[in-house]
Amino acid sequence: xxxxxxxxxxxxxxxxxxxxxxxxxxxxxHNYLRVEVQEGLLKLGAASxxxxxxxxxxxxxxxxxxxxxxxxxxxxxxVVSAAPGEEVxxxxxxxxxxxxSGRFQSRLAAATPDGFPDLHLLDPENPGAFHTLSxxxxxxxxxxxxxxxxxxxxxYRGVFTGVQLEFRxxxxxxxxxxxxxxxxxxxxxxxxxxxxxxxxxxxVDRLVQALRGVEAPLRVGLAEGLVGVVLEAGxxxxxxxxxxxxxxxxxxxxxxxxxxxxxxxxETAPLKDALRRLLAVADSQNHRVDLLLEEGxxxxxxxGPYGQARExxxxxxxxxxxxxxxxxxxxxxxxxxxxxxxxxxFSGPISPALVRPAEGGGYRAVVVPLKVG
Amino acid sequence: xxxxxxxxxxxxxxxxxxxxxxxxxxxxxHNYLRVEVQEGLLKLGAASxxxxxxxxxxxxxxxxxxxxxxxxxxxxxxVVSAAPGEEVxxxxxxxxxxxxSGRFQSRLAAATPDGFPDLHLLDPENPGAFHTLSxxxxxxxxxxxxxxxxxxxxxYRGVFTGVQLEFRxxxxxxxxxxxxxxxxxxxxxxxxxxxxxxxxxxxVDRLVQALRGVEAPLRVGLAEGLVGVVLEAGxxxxxxxxxxxxxxxxxxxxxxxxxxxxxxxxETAPLKDALRRLLAVADSQNHRVDLLLEEGxxxxxxxGPYGQARExxxxxxxxxxxxxxxxxxxxxxxxxxxxxxxxxxFSGPISPALVRPAEGGGYRAVVVPLKVG
Numbered sequence: 001x002x003x004x005x006x007x008x009x010x011x012x013x014x015x016x017x018x019x020x021x022x023x024x025x026x027x028x029x030h031n032y033l034r035v036e037v038q039e040g041l042l043k044l045g046a047a048s049x050x051x052x053x054x055x056x057x058x059x060x061x062x063x064x065x066x067x068x069x070x071x072x073x074x075x076x077x078x079v080v081s082a083a084p085g086e087e088v089x090x091x092x093x094x095x096x097x098x099x100x101s102g103r104f105q106s107r108l109a110a111a112t113p114d115g116f117p118d119l120h121l122l123d124p125e126n127p128g129a130f131h132t133l134s135x136x137x138x139x140x141x142x143x144x145x146x147x148x149x150x151x152x153x154x155x156y157r158g159v160f161t162g163v164q165l166e167f168r169x170x171x172x173x174x175x176x177x178x179x180x181x182x183x184x185x186x187x188x189x190x191x192x193x194x195x196x197x198x199x200x201x202x203x204v205d206r207l208v209q210a211l212r213g214v215e216a217p218l219r220v221g222l223a224e225g226l227v228g229v230v231l232e233a234g235x236x237x238x239x240x241x242x243x244x245x246x247x248x249x250x251x252x253x254x255x256x257x258x259x260x261x262x263x264x265x266x267e268t269a270p271l272k273d274a275l276r277r278l279l280a281v282a283d284s285q286n287h288r289v290d291l292l293l294e295e296g297x298x299x300x301x302x303x304g305p306y307g308q309a310r311e312x313x314x315x316x317x318x319x320x321x322x323x324x325x326x327x328x329x330x331x332x333x334x335x336x337x338x339x340x341x342x343x344x345x346f347s348g349p350i351s352p353a354l355v356r357p358a359e360g361g362g363y364r365a366v367v368v369p370l371k372v373g
Numbered sequence: 374x375x376x377x378x379x380x381x382x383x384x385x386x387x388x389x390x391x392x393x394x395x396x397x398x399x400x401x402x403h404n405y406l407r408v409e410v411q412e413g414l415l416k417l418g419a420a421s422x423x424x425x426x427x428x429x430x431x432x433x434x435x436x437x438x439x440x441x442x443x444x445x446x447x448x449x450x451x452v453v454s455a456a457p458g459e460e461v462x463x464x465x466x467x468x469x470x471x472x473x474s475g476r477f478q479s480r481l482a483a484a485t486p487d488g489f490p491d492l493h494l495l496d497p498e499n500p501g502a503f504h505t506l507s508x509x510x511x512x513x514x515x516x517x518x519x520x521x522x523x524x525x526x527x528x529y530r531g532v533f534t535g536v537q538l539e540f541r542x543x544x545x546x547x548x549x550x551x552x553x554x555x556x557x558x559x560x561x562x563x564x565x566x567x568x569x570x571x572x573x574x575x576x577v578d579r580l581v582q583a584l585r586g587v588e589a590p591l592r593v594g595l596a597e598g599l600v601g602v603v604l605e606a607g608x609x610x611x612x613x614x615x616x617x618x619x620x621x622x623x624x625x626x627x628x629x630x631x632x633x634x635x636x637x638x639x640e641t642a643p644l645k646d647a648l649r650r651l652l653a654v655a656d657s658q659n660h661r662v663d664l665l666l667e668e669g670x671x672x673x674x675x676x677g678p679y680g681q682a683r684e685x686x687x688x689x690x691x692x693x694x695x696x697x698x699x700x701x702x703x704x705x706x707x708x709x710x711x712x713x714x715x716x717x718x719f720s721g722p723i724s725p726a727l728v729r730p731a732e733g734g735g736y737r738a739v740v741v742p743l744k745v746g
Contacts, residue, residue: 072679078653106654106682280451281479306445309479
């Protein structure tokens with residue numbers, strides 16, 4: 001029983017599935033891939049604590065079924081990725097799975113699938129009792145990437161360790177916050193479902209990775225504690241089951257400033273460069289940078305234990321002169337998704353500041369000034 | 374007192390000197406750079422356990438002297454490397470060193486040089502009681518890079534944690550070994566001194582880095598426990614003091630096979646690729662790969678706890694059929710410096726094998742077969 005596959009589809013499918021596990025030490029079976037053939041369709045399954053995945057790849061010839069068996073994931077991935085030929089032949093035998101390509105061949109031991117966890121996946125053909133929706137892949141990927149930085153790295157911070165996706169009739173929003181800053185991105189799309197769900201950061205990262213280069217809309221199913229995704233990846237159909245967190249973000253709308261006493265516009269790149277220079281000198285604990293906005297210029301100052309630094313930028317500005325202190329790292333990260341020009345609005349010296357691209361778009365970020373005494 | 378320097382010379386000088394220290398935790402002063410101006414010549418000094426360095430850069434205008442003072446090395450490097458302009462102005466003041474570039478300026482605190490270690494450098498203008506020689510920079514750099522991999526990573530292995538440089542009348546040799554394999558590279562050059570010296574791996578790495586792009590011959594001084602190097606770096610004159618290890622390599626010539634019962638020639642790239650594939654499957658402890666050389670082909674086989682693999686390569690061969698086992702990682706590393714085609718000679722199934730580029734050149738490597746059975 002032999003299935004012939006293109007290396008250029010099999011290798012990336014294996015590489016993706018093999019990267020899912022962030023829990024390999026906790027459950028040794030997460031090191032294995034479940035391999036199964038159904039009428040010439042190769043199904044590869046991977047389990048982890050955050051995300052389960054299954055890829056379905058068409059091989060030649062069809063007409064037989066095999067498995068499931070378990071094959072060591074890293075080993076199968078390395079052997080296929082390093083295969084010398086453009087095609088890879090998988091032979092399913094008593095003793096294991098034989099991989100042949102050119103003058104190279106390898107036989108990998110296969111284990112029985114006993115004990116392998118049930119994959120948490122939603123069957124797109126059988127939507128049953130969950131909400132389904134269709135999402136545009138590239139805007140979703142961009143939205144997740146743009147807010148990802150604001151997720152808390154402290155595991156005790158609960159929902160703030162995840163990205164909240166908010167679905168509504170005519171679009172969706174991705175939000176992330178660690179309690180000190182917040183990033184959000186609006187996307188318009190015919191979603192048709194009202195629902196909130198929080199995905200843990202590792203699941204977000206895997207989804208972002210899976211969405212790369214995907215063109216067809218993805219189908220999403222929302223069940224209790226689980227977001228199921230079905231997408232047309234380059235290598236074939238990919239199903240993902242992303243575990244959702246319990247709870248949702250507290251009301252954050254109230255920290256987004258709506259009125260401003262001052263604002264400025266500047267080119268993003270020189271502002272980022274200036275902040276990086278000041279960060280080198282700034283206090284390494286609070287990364288404090290003082291901003292003074294007045295008459296067409298923004299003055300940035302920092303002081304640390306070994307020195308001080310100052311830089312002036314010419315900016316367009318409006319409103320009253322204002323001075324305040326910010327965490328330069330937070331401001332830098334908030335500027336990340338603002339492409340060419342950025343607008344920063346201040347609601348007061350100790351009230352939240354709002355960062356958004358001057359050219360518009362659905363990205364906004366809130367940075368809370370440092371309390372200075 | 375202000376000195377104007379080009380950022381493109383000052384930044385790389387600082388980056389190099391700041392990278393010298395591998396002992397910053399042991400001696401906090403190794404975090405500082407010694408900064409001094411002598412008649413417009415900026416001298417930057419760095420100390421570490423393995424290598425000391427001093428760069429001399431010409432600034433404008435000349436005519437004054439200052440210092441020495443100590444400035445935090447990472448901070449000065451970051452501030453200058455991130456400077457917005459093409460020129461950087463250093464002002465030497467009571468309170469510290471002021472760095473100005475475009476609309477950015479920073480003042481860094483300066484400390485007194487008390488307690489800063491004396492730099493172990495040889496003065497090239499005053500050779501005194503040490504041997505001096507002149508070496509071609511690129512062949513030295515290449516020789517060190519080619520043998521570097523074979524140095525032992527185990528600190529208890531004494532001289533095997535360093536690279537031995539052997540100088541003789543008409544050339545020099547770089548040798549490295551960890552006791553299981555050996556790499557050497559011959560270079561012909563008018564050296565004129567007979568002497569052996571062992572440099573610790575971190576000193577070798579810094580020297581390799583410093584030699585990059587250097588064109589003029591470097592002057593080398595050999596003193597007790599110290600190799601002094603003076604070279605024309607892109608940014609100005611650089612003096613390095615590389616601490617030498619005590620002792621020298623035991624006689625290794627006897628392990629280099631001179632007679633062979635079989636040998637083969639193969640293209641290097643496909644052989645490396647095949648070894649990498651086999652390594653994926655091989656035992657992760659000893660990385661054993663079995664080689665069978667017979668009638669125009671080389672058969673490679675590996676077996677690990679999760680499977681086995683086999684590959685055949687067509688090769689030119691001579692001598693009797695032979696089979697033996699090698700550590701695939703060692704063979705791969707030995708093949709590294711063999712550019713296009715490689716020749717491997719076997720002196721017996723459990724005697725050392727010799728690897729060398731088929732096209733000649735001064736590189737040779739010895740790999741000892743694994744004991745099997």
